[in-house]
Amino acid sequence: DADVTQTPRNRITKTGKRIMLECSQTKGHDRMYWYRQDPGLGLRLIYYSFDVKDINKGEISDGYSVSRQAQAKFSLSLESAIPNQTALYFCATSDPGTEREKLFFGSGTQLSVL
Amino acid sequence: GENVEQHPSTLSVQEGDSAVIKCTYSDSASNYFPWYKQELGKRPQLIIDIRSNVGEKKDQRIAVTLNKTAKHFSLHITETQPEDSAVYFCAAFMNRDDKIIFGKGTRLHILP
Numbered sequence: 001d002a003d004v005t006q007t008p009r010n011r012i013t014k015t016g017k018r019i020m021l022e023c024s025q026t027k028g029h030d031r032m033y034w035y036r037q038d039p040g041l042g043l044r045l046i047y048y049s050f051d052v053k054d055i056n057k058g059e060i061s062d063g064y065s066v067s068r069q070a071q072a073k074f075s076l077s078l079e080s081a082i083p084n085q086t087a088l089y090f091c092a093t094s095d096p097g098t099e100r101e102k103l104f105f106g107s108g109t110q111l112s113v114l
Numbered sequence: 115g116e117n118v119e120q121h122p123s124t125l126s127v128q129e130g131d132s133a134v135i136k137c138t139y140s141d142s143a144s145n146y147f148p149w150y151k152q153e154l155g156k157r158p159q160l161i162i163d164i165r166s167n168v169g170e171k172k173d174q175r176i177a178v179t180l181n182k183t184a185k186h187f188s189l190h191i192t193e194t195q196p197e198d199s200a201v202y203f204c205a206a207f208m209n210r211d212d213k214i215i216f217g218k219g220t221r222l223h224i225l226p
Contacts, residue, residue: 040123042203042218043158050212058213090157101146101207101214105157 002027004106006091012112019078021109023091030096032074033103034058034066037088046089049074050096081113116141118206120217128225133191135220137204140185146207147180147187148214153200162189191222199224 004025013019023032034046045058047066055066063085065077078085091106117140127133139147145166150158164171164178164187171178175194180187191198204217
């Protein structure tokens with residue numbers, strides 16, 4: 001089945017380290033997103049990309065950067081991790097056609113910054 | 115800015131009873147309202163959605179209602195079962211910006 005895959009599933013790192021979270025998809029969707037989930041705060045958009053040459057900031061992009069290496073790959077980087085970036089991170093995709101509003105989420109990456 | 119408010123944050127109901135989760139949105143141009151269910155340790159998954167040209171939509175035990183005038187929409191789950199225990203997120207699609215804004219989630223507990 002076509003899917004959205006995130007690696008790693010879990011990561012523990014130290015303050016100040018550079019971290020990359022990776023997302024790949026076999027759905028053939030053009031649109032890809034990175035969300036952060038914190039208890040009680042819901043899902044907040046970090047960055048999104050509508051095609052390989054398109055990168056847009058979401059509502060909480062400070063401290064993060066992204067790279068869209070190919071249609072199927074969208075990675076999220078924390079240049080210098082800090083403890084309040086401890087969260088569950090989700091990648092998502094959508095089809096730019098008539099159902100562009102429907103998101104398909106990856107399995108998530110739990111990141112802990114000590 | 116655009117905002118989606120969701121209530122309650124936690125809801126406990128007896129198995130077999132109904133559960134209702136309510137959301138309000140700020141941008142009157144929003145035209146699509148999905149609901150996602152996230153079971154413990156799993157990814158959010160779309161369970162039902164409604165577009166702005168429809169007032170109600172039903173799928174077996176779940177239904178969603180939309181009041182465009184009041185900018186309210188609600189999720190209704192009838193005859194609740196243990197597998198309904200999860201976190202539920204409402205969202206609104208901002209057609210102008212082409213992006214989705216999520217509510218903060220409701221943790222639903224189904225009590226035996």
